Amino acid sequence: MKNINKNTVLMNLMRGRTFFVLLVLVIFFAAKSPAFLTVSSIISVMRHVALYGILGIGMTYVIITGGIDLSVGSVVGLTGMIAGGLIFQGLTILPLGITIYFNVPTIVVISLALGAIIGLINGFIITKFDVAPFIATLGMMNVARGLAMLRSNGATYQNIAGYEELGNTGFHKIGGSLGIIPNVVLIFAAIALIASVILKFTPLGWHIFSVGGNANASRLSGVKVQKVTTLVYMFSGVCAAVVGLITSAQLTAANPSSGDGWEMNAISAVVLGGTSMSGGVGTIGGTIIGAFVIGVINDGMIMIGVSEFWQKVIKGIIIVLAVIIDQFQAKLHARMALMQQSQEMNA
Amino acid sequence: MAEIVLSARGITKEYPGTKALDNVDFDIEKGKVNVLIGENGAGKSTLMKVIAGIESPTSGKIYMDGKEIVLKNTVDAKKHGIGIIHQELSLFPNLKVYQNIFMNDERTKGDIFLNNKAYKEEAERILERLEYPVDVDMQVSDLRVGQQQMIEIARNLAEEHLKILIMDEPTSSLSEMEVEALFRVMRDLLRQGTAIVYISHRLEEIMKIGDNVTIFRNGRLVARSEVKDTSIPQIVRHMTGKEKDFTRTDRKLDYDTLEDIMEVEDLTLPKKGGGYLLNHVNFKLKRGEVLGIYGLMGAGRTEIFECLMGLRPEHTGTVKLEGKPIRIKSIRSQIDKGFALVPEDRQREGLVQALNIGRNISLSVLNRLKKLCFVDLGREKKEVEKEIDELRIKVADRGLPILSLSGGNQQKCVIGKGLLTDPKILLLDEPSRGIDIGAKTEVFEIIQRLAEEGLSCIVVSSELKEILAVADRIVVLSNGIVTGEFTGDEITNDNLVLASYKGHHQNREKQGA
Structure with a gap:
């Protein structure tokens, strides 16, 4: 009996482990650098956290189904370039010799649709041709990055604030603020809320867990496994497109190499948040905390002057440690379930 | 009394909630076929796993040549000359024959490079000893199941001082000819002084090859005798005991008044590489009945369910639900039409x-x-x-x-x-697999209660006693062919068992003609 109680305490401690890590990190950086807890620095950290967080939310869905999406970083770059290009050059339809300029809302819709289509292609390749998600999205990662480069021949679109005469001003507002709170943080909060509600309260959300837990059993229970799988990659693509729009709007410039390597930050956030890489388990809340940890480590270490190279080493160690604790927790969980079972039998 | 190579004393193995083995004493005689028999879950496989070092007993000791030995893992067991051939083959299908034979015992040059030549020659020598010529360069996944079984045996022979070979239902997926070849090899091994522990469900086989027989029931050893002093009925009596008989349903359905809920006509499923998994299968399902489908492994029982649930789009034939032919498109659409499946492999599916x-x-x-x-x-x-x-x-x-x-x-x-x-129709594939006896009875009661309430159920089972207990009517499949249909008093052990072998004979006659 006592043993089980002790385990329960340990279990709860481990559930909140990432939060404790976050707390320790914040205290550490605040002690090292007094500037860390000022309003302006907190807002700056939040901006970065929100970007990784949005990518992480899409990635959480994908990883819960047991997959992975390596293409999100490239999609950030590609959607930024497409949006920037549409503002800058419009869409030229060659046979007719005309160029159409869209207004900003239309450009936003086109960009998000692009993210969804890329996700659809990922999902299609994975479900219809049985390609491993790692490979399918690795391919897409390269294709999307290449297309982004091709769009401008590798150049950056500068000053994409829009033009009065083309009717596409206001793009930079996406990267603005409401009061002191950056829009990106609000968008992050909104996406997190919606994603969390879907996961917790809709059939689709429950199916996402069941597909990741056991695709075979789900299929035999009538769950449309292929549809669910495709939808999560589409969602991940849309999240990446949102990040692509925001980053280019914040800078009023679109850079084809933007988002390079961000998929790794997203995956790290998801894993730190306790989502299991083998699927079936995970929460949006966990990913949010995970994104904070990544953001705080990145910015905090810059502020106290740790070299970029050491930053990488430390980040890597923290991620692996988190997963080691995860495995330990899973074993403890299984042992507790067994103990419960034998207790029931004896009762 | 023959010489004893290994004796286990007081072996108990507990899993959470169940006692798989309860204080068992067991001796293995040298140069003999030591047969183990018992129903599923009686504990025979668990005991063998303990002796082969796969599972550690909760308590109990194992002695070999008078000395106590501790088997922590299969490597320990191998060192003592104990080999096991599993019920499910545990070969590496992605590797070649010779690589499989010497897995984890590779022949090397200077401890670094693989000595493929020596390796292959030895593999060939072993297969020769088995009088079983297989190209050692073949990929294991390309071999037939029977051939794979031989590779399993060869793998154990690679261990030079093999003293005990445990065979867990080695013949369940072999053809008759392959069984003969296997027996030949076994006799050969016996002559060389190897002791064989043989687990099987096939009683005739046991009478043919066995020297002594040990019977298990509910984790206990209930009887042991020389094969020549016993008979099949006697063995069966020990196996089943009294308490385990499920009461047969005393429900009598009036088949003339019952309406058909489903008619299956000419259901045919081709087999990869020729032949049929299901060969023009016809049967009807009445409203509110429990239809049993009985057959040996590979008879096509599960395949019927797979066709009905839309998992086998390549099937042909007609399925009528309440008189109307239906098109089987997908699992979801079948569920919506009123089919529900309880799959065979609970953990996987x-x-x-x-x-x-x-x-x-x-x-x-x-x-x-x-x-x-x-x-x-x-x-x-x-x-x-x-x-x-x-x-x-x-x-x-x-x-x-x-x-x-x-x-x-x-x-x-x-x-x-x-x-x-x-659902209108509930399909249950081996619903009692891997659950304890109390729960089995409960599951059967549930099935019968559901039928009573008007649900039509099809139960697939390979356990004779269980299907006898639960079904109102039984269709027997053999080799993809319906070889019998029994109701009421026709449902007897003998009728079912006889019918379950018929399909193979029919085929052979066809081939002979």
């Missing part, structure tokens, strides 16, 4: 281990429990609890992990999941 009990039960009907686009949590709870209640699933809390339940209760959850879809 029945449960989502990462989800809790409630979520597992409601998985198949979430889209029906929608309010706007959200799951109606109140209704979901009600439906789940209805099934928990109705099937008397013992759960403290539906939020607990599904794996915290016993096998029987897990199975009831899978049945509950199927029932929630409001």
Whole structure:
């Protein structure tokens, strides 16, 4: 009996482990650098956290189904370039010799649709041709990055604030603020809320867990496994497109190499948040905390002057440690379930 | 009395909730075929796993040549000359024959490079000793099951001082000719002084090859005798004992008045590489009956369910539901039409281990429990609890992990999941597999109660006694052919067993003609 109680305490401690890590990190950086807890620095950290967080939310869905999406970083770059290009050059339809300029809302819709289509292609390749998600999205990662480069021949679109005469001003507002709170943080909060509600309260959300837990059993229970799988990659693509729009709007410039390597930050956030890489388990809340940890480590270490190279080493160690604790927790969980079972039998 | 190579004393093995072995003493005689027999779950495979170092006993000791030995793993067992051939083959299909034979015992040059030549020659020598020529360069996945079995044996022979070879149902998937070849090899091994422990369900085989027979029941050793001093009926009596008989349903259905709910006509499923998995199968299902489908392994039992659930789009034939032919498109559409499946492999196909009990039960009907686009949590709870209640699933809390339940209760959850879809026809594939006897009886009672309430059930089973207990009518499949249909008093052990072998003979006659 006592043993089980002790385990329960340990279990709860481990559930909140990432939060404790976050707390320790914040205290550490605040002690090292007094500037860390000022309003302006907190807002700056939040901006970065929100970007990784949005990518992480899409990635959480994908990883819960047991997959992975390596293409999100490239999609950030590609959607930024497409949006920037549409503002800058419009869409030229060659046979007719005309160029159409869209207004900003239309450009936003086109960009998000692009993210969804890329996700659809990922999902299609994975479900219809049985390609491993790692490979399918690795391919897409390269294709999307290449297309982004091709769009401008590798150049950056500068000053994409829009033009009065083309009717596409206001793009930079996406990267603005409401009061002191950056829009990106609000968008992050909104996406997190919606994603969390879907996961917790809709059939689709429950199916996402069941597909990741056991695709075979789900299929035999009538769950449309292929549809669910495709939808999560589409969602991940849309999240990446949102990040692509925001980053280019914040800078009023679109850079084809933007988002390079961000998929790794997203995956790290998801894993730190306790989502299991083998699927079936995970929460949006966990990913949010995970994104904070990544953001705080990145910015905090810059502020106290740790070299970029050491930053990488430390980040890597923290991620692996988190997963080691995860495995330990899973074993403890299984042992507790067994103990419960034998207790029931004896009762 | 023959010389004893190994003796196990007081072996007990407990799993959470069950005692798989209860204080068993067991001796293995040198140069003899030591037969182990008992129903599924009687403990024979567990005992063999203990002797082969795969499982550690909870208590008990093993002696070899008078000295106590401790087997922590298979490597320890190998060192003592104990080899095992598993019920499910454990070869590496992606590797070649010779690589399989010397797995983890590779021949090397200077401890660094593989000495492929020596390696292959030795593999060839071993296969020659077995009088079983197989190209050692073949990929194992390209071999027939019977050939793979031989590779398993060869693998154990690679160990030079093999003293004990454990064979767990080696013949279950072999053809008659392959069985003969296997017996030849076994006799050869016996002459060389190897002791064989032989587990099988096939009684005739045991009488033919066995020297002594040990009978297990419910984790206990109940009898041991020389094969020449015993007979099949005697063995069967010991195997089944008294308490394990399931009461046969005393329901008498009036088949003249019952309407057909489903008619299956000419259901045919081609086999990869020629032949049929299902060969023009015809049967009818009446409303409110329990139809049993009995057959040996590979007879095509599960395949019928797979066709009916839309998992085998390559099948041909007609299926009529309530008189109207239906098109079988997908699993979802079959569920919507009123079919529900309780799959054979609970862990792989029945449960989502990462989800809790409630979520597992409601998985198949979430889209029906929608309010706007959200799951109606109140209704979901009600439906789940209805099934928990109705099937008397013992759960403290539906939020607990599904794996915290016993096998029987897990199975009831899978049945509950199927029932929630409001099926007209419930397909149960080996519903009693891997659950304890008490739970088996409960599952059978549930099936019969459901039939009583008008649900039509098809139960597939390879356990004779169980299908006898639960079914109103039994169709026997053999080699993809329907070889018998029995109702009422025609349902006897003999009739079923006889019919279950018929399909092979028919085929052979056809080939001979």
